[in-house]
Amino acid sequence: MEFSLTHKEHKPLQINPIKHSQPMGATLAFLGIKGCMPLMHGAQGCASFTKVFFTRHFNEPIAVHNTSVSDLTAVLDGGDYSILMAIENIQNKEKNLTPSMIGLHTTGLTETKGDDVRSVGTHIEIPYVFVNTPDYEGGMESGWSLTVTAMIEQLTQAVTYIQPNTLVLLPHVSMQPIEVEKIKALCEDFGFETYALPDLSTSLDGYWEAGQGKLSNGGIRVDEIRDLATSSFVISIGASMKKSALALQKKNPLIEHIHFDHLMGLDANDNFVGKLMEIRHIAPNAHLKRWRARLQDAMLDSHFLIGSSHFVITGEPDMLTGMCALIRSVGGTVDAAVSTTFSEVLHTIDAQKVFVGDLEDAREFFDGANMVISNFHSERILHSYPNTALVIRGFPNYEELGNQLKNDQLYEGSAYFLFEIANVLRKVKHEH
Amino acid sequence: MVSRAKIKELMNESACSHSKEKKPGEGCDKPKPGLATGGCAFDGAQISLFPYADAVHLVHGPQTCLGASWETRETKTSYLGRDHTQMGFTTGITTNDVIFGGDKRLSNSIDYVMEHYKPEAIFVYSTCVTALVGDDIDMTCKLGSQKHKIPVVPVHAAGFVGSKNLGSRLAGEAVLEHLIGTKEPEYTTPYDINLIGDYNVTGDMWQYLPLFEKIGLRVLSSMSGDGRVGDIRTAHRAKLNVIVCAKSLITLTRKMEEQYGIPWISVSFYGKRDTSFAIREIVNALGDLELITRAELVIAQAEEELETALTPYRQLFAGKKAVLNTGGNKAWSIASSLQDLGIEVVATSIAKSTQDDIDKAREYLGKDGVLMTKPASEQGKIIDSTGAHILLAGGRSLYTAIKKKISFIDVNQEKKTSYGGYSGLLNLAEDLKYAFRNPVFANVGKPAPWEVN
Numbered sequence: 001m002e003f004s005l006t007h008k009e010h011k012p013l014q015i016n017p018i019k020h021s022q023p024m025g026a027t028l029a030f031l032g033i034k035g036c037m038p039l040m041h042g043a044q045g046c047a048s049f050t051k052v053f054f055t056r057h058f059n060e061p062i063a064v065h066n067t068s069v070s071d072l073t074a075v076l077d078g079g080d081y082s083i084l085m086a087i088e089n090i091q092n093k094e095k096n097l098t099p100s101m102i103g104l105h106t107t108g109l110t111e112t113k114g115d116d117v118r119s120v121g122t123h124i125e126i127p128y129v130f131v132n133t134p135d136y137e138g139g140m141e142s143g144w145s146l147t148v149t150a151m152i153e154q155l156t157q158a159v160t161y162i163q164p165n166t167l168v169l170l171p172h173v174s175m176q177p178i179e180v181e182k183i184k185a186l187c188e189d190f191g192f193e194t195y196a197l198p199d200l201s202t203s204l205d206g207y208w209e210a211g212q213g214k215l216s217n218g219g220i221r222v223d224e225i226r227d228l229a230t231s232s233f234v235i236s237i238g239a240s241m242k243k244s245a246l247a248l249q250k251k252n253p254l255i256e257h258i259h260f261d262h263l264m265g266l267d268a269n270d271n272f273v274g275k276l277m278e279i280r281h282i283a284p285n286a287h288l289k290r291w292r293a294r295l296q297d298a299m300l301d302s303h304f305l306i307g308s309s310h311f312v313i314t315g316e317p318d319m320l321t322g323m324c325a326l327i328r329s330v331g332g333t334v335d336a337a338v339s340t341t342f343s344e345v346l347h348t349i350d351a352q353k354v355f356v357g358d359l360e361d362a363r364e365f366f367d368g369a370n371m372v373i374s375n376f377h378s379e380r381i382l383h384s385y386p387n388t389a390l391v392i393r394g395f396p397n398y399e400e401l402g403n404q405l406k407n408d409q410l411y412e413g414s415a416y417f418l419f420e421i422a423n424v425l426r427k428v429k430h431e432h
Numbered sequence: 433m434v435s436r437a438k439i440k441e442l443m444n445e446s447a448c449s450h451s452k453e454k455k456p457g458e459g460c461d462k463p464k465p466g467l468a469t470g471g472c473a474f475d476g477a478q479i480s481l482f483p484y485a486d487a488v489h490l491v492h493g494p495q496t497c498l499g500a501s502w503e504t505r506e507t508k509t510s511y512l513g514r515d516h517t518q519m520g521f522t523t524g525i526t527t528n529d530v531i532f533g534g535d536k537r538l539s540n541s542i543d544y545v546m547e548h549y550k551p552e553a554i555f556v557y558s559t560c561v562t563a564l565v566g567d568d569i570d571m572t573c574k575l576g577s578q579k580h581k582i583p584v585v586p587v588h589a590a591g592f593v594g595s596k597n598l599g600s601r602l603a604g605e606a607v608l609e610h611l612i613g614t615k616e617p618e619y620t621t622p623y624d625i626n627l628i629g630d631y632n633v634t635g636d637m638w639q640y641l642p643l644f645e646k647i648g649l650r651v652l653s654s655m656s657g658d659g660r661v662g663d664i665r666t667a668h669r670a671k672l673n674v675i676v677c678a679k680s681l682i683t684l685t686r687k688m689e690e691q692y693g694i695p696w697i698s699v700s701f702y703g704k705r706d707t708s709f710a711i712r713e714i715v716n717a718l719g720d721l722e723l724i725t726r727a728e729l730v731i732a733q734a735e736e737e738l739e740t741a742l743t744p745y746r747q748l749f750a751g752k753k754a755v756l757n758t759g760g761n762k763a764w765s766i767a768s769s770l771q772d773l774g775i776e777v778v779a780t781s782i783a784k785s786t787q788d789d790i791d792k793a794r795e796y797l798g799k800d801g802v803l804m805t806k807p808a809s810e811q812g813k814i815i816d817s818t819g820a821h822i823l824l825a826g827g828r829s830l831y832t833a834i835k836k837k838i839s840f841i842d843v844n845q846e847k848k849t850s851y852g853g854y855s856g857l858l859n860l861a862e863d864l865k866y867a868f869r870n871p872v873f874a875n876v877g878k879p880a881p882w883e884v885n
């Protein structure tokens with residue numbers, strides 16, 4: 001099969017898909033809002049699958065509710081009944097439940113019906129954010145960014161002034177909780193009061209306490225989202241988040257927008273840190289300088305193993321872009337970069353082949369590769385390729401533990417990531 | 433799409449113990465907005481059919497249905513060809529298909545699957561969106577079947593028609609309508625049975641199938657653990673249908689009784705007593721004296737071997753008490769296993785149980801056992817009052833175990849080993865041994881230095 005980067009599908013179906021749906025991205029985004037009740041407007045199955053999917057990935061209770069649309073209500077109801085009754089029923093059942101916000105998003109079913117989810121908001125007394133996320137369009141990454149945009153558009157108040165030294169971080173969907181925390185901490189080290197939207201670093205980071213699982217456990221607060229337009233800077237990470245940043249700028253044109261496609265590897269982080277230095281007119285702390293030196297060291301230490309290796313990498317566009325850049329920076333050859341969905345940023349990837357596909361497609365490149373970087377589903381397939389190693393990244397990672405604490409970002413994470421790859425590579429390469 | 437009459441009929445299934453107290457038409461489970469939390473009908477249908485490893489399971493719908501559900505169940509197979517149970521196939525429809533219909537994409541997908549994978553059959557699952565836009569999957573499947581000369585079976589269990597349970601019943605309908613009775617077995621024996629409803633998760637079936645072989649029982653076909661589509665087509669020639677822990681498929685066996693005169697029984701293989709009981713039920717139903725005698729010998733031998741293997745555990749578990757908080761048939765099946773190991777089960781949850789399950793739970797726990805209707809709030813108190821040593825529950829109850837500083841097993845987690853049959857009991861005993869020994873639940877809950885004054 002000929003693989004190239006286009007919008008057009010090269011076959012009528014997906015076999016062993018890597019793509020995940022928009023509604024799932026939306027749910028995950030709402031889980032980064034403290035006290036939020038994610039409410040999936042559709043039949044019960046989508047929410048159930050989504051819950052299991054994230055529960056197994058994060059090993060955390062996941063709060064997802066749904067409007068339980070049935071074939072009957074699908075025909076008779078324009079959405080109002082299901083949504084309002086769902087909220088009422090859930091509140092009647094869980095007496096002490098006081099959501100800070102209802103995060104409603106649609107599914108393929110309710111989009112096909114054409115439900116009007118905007119106007120029903122007028123009947124709901126708590127803050128309500130809606131987003132249209134049919135699962136026959138886009139993917140998890142776009143579902144996440146559409147939701148972030150919707151929250152900004154519907155919650156954040158327009159203002160005409162800014163607070164100095166405040167910053168909003170808009171991370172793309174593939175960033176794990178600890179990665180968000182590390183980036184926030186770095187910005188704070190530069191003297192910025194920093195908010196992340198959404199903020200999984202305090203909701204799905206593995207912290208346990210009683211009574212979880214009905215509402216989002218942590219994350220950014222609704223009142224903080226309201227005030228986001230007073231920030232002096234918005235930093236979007238990942239091409240998918242650009243639109244969300246622009247939405248925030250619309251609320252206050254005084255906000256300066258800074259964009260990075262990713263934060264993996266030396267170049268990207270030099271740009272990032274350089275920009276923060278320029279704004280704040282201060283040098284980084286000794287810690288950060290030290291981590292840059294360690295990354296340089298990691299690059300040199302690992303360049304031989306990685307530089308003589310061939311890779312197949314799969315994932316959401318923004319994650320894929322960062323991974324490929326980091327691997328290329330130490331000489332690794334990416335034979336195939338397989339994306340879940342199309343995105344313009346894929347054009348920037350330096351790989352032999354870049355295309356939108358599934359694991360049936362990716363598999364055509366497994367024979368020639370020393371390593372595959374992909375999600376859990378590649379593991380079983382790779383059993384038939386004893387000379388090809390696997391490092392699991394991206395959603396889902398059902399079996400490995402500690403996904404929420406895996407950091408591949410910044411100088412620090414990039415260094416660890418290179419070492420991890422090199423060490424795993426060593427096992428398959430030196431047995432030849 | 434499935435007709436309303438069909439759904440109503442299934443909802444009113446007379447052989448189902450859910451239905452007794454409900455008014456006609458109310459049936460099992462029309463979801464109330466916001467309160468339906470389990471899987472959808474498609475999920476249930478998929479669970480019931482996916483273990484056919486020689487068939488391709490093609491999900492006709494947008495991304496959520498299959499994207500988030502494939503390769504999530506450890507349904508083992510001994511099939512030597514390509515194992516399709518751990519693969520995902522979806523048409524992954526796009527906006528275009530929603531507007532213009534997805535029939536063309538579906539038929540192209542069927543062609544693609546035949547060209548590249550050559551399965552023995554294809555199951556095509558309709559889902560909410562493709563059902564709502566009215567794709568004619570019956571026609572597409574029929575044409576595909578004629579063109580490729582294999583069964584292409586439409587499964588009408590779009591998620592929005594109801595719960596997992598209903599979907600499983602609809603999967604039974606599809607099998608009955610399109611597969612059962614379409615092929616003759618090479619030979620038959622008086623001891624041919626169909627196994628219905630065991631999906632061989634973590635190899636559950638393999639715990640008891642060797643015993644069947646010793647006794648001389650032949651499994652003609654399975655729906656669907658370690659099953660083959662070729663075999664289920666011959667299922668109409670079996671002498672007995674054996675339902676394993678799956679009420680949802682009673683409709684199927686009842687209809688097979690009507691159509692083919694095959695009687696059915698319902699059994700479970702959890703724990704020693706249930707396994708022995710199940711074997712006796714099967715051979716008694718077949719009514720052959722020689723078979724019954726052989727079965728008794730096999731049971732006696734297996735029980736004896738098990739007893740010997742369990743002795744060290746029995747000593748270890750002497751005097752231990754357990755609280756069980758899980759749903760459905762697990763509420764009594766795990767209780768039964770625990771008792772077989774010499775552990776006293778002081779309470780079990782009946783929050784989501786059917787009347788049958790409640791009766792069984794009472795039978796197993798005896799008159800002093802507590803049947804919890806609000807386990808979340810009750811279990812802590814019961815642990816205190818009985819001095820229970822272990823809590824077996826879902827992940828949400830972990831906190832209770834930590835607070836009470838007792839051992840914990842997450843019974844809802846994806847299992848890696850089977851607890852089925854006689855030998856599965858040894859796996860459970862091993863897990864319990866390590867759980868009792870593990871100090872983590874007491875350790876992890878210690879106060880932080882800044883919490884002590």
Ligand code: SF4
Nearest residue numbers: 043045046497560591
């Ligand atoms: S509820 Fe419908 S759309 Fe959702 S997973 Fe089930 S079949 Fe698919």
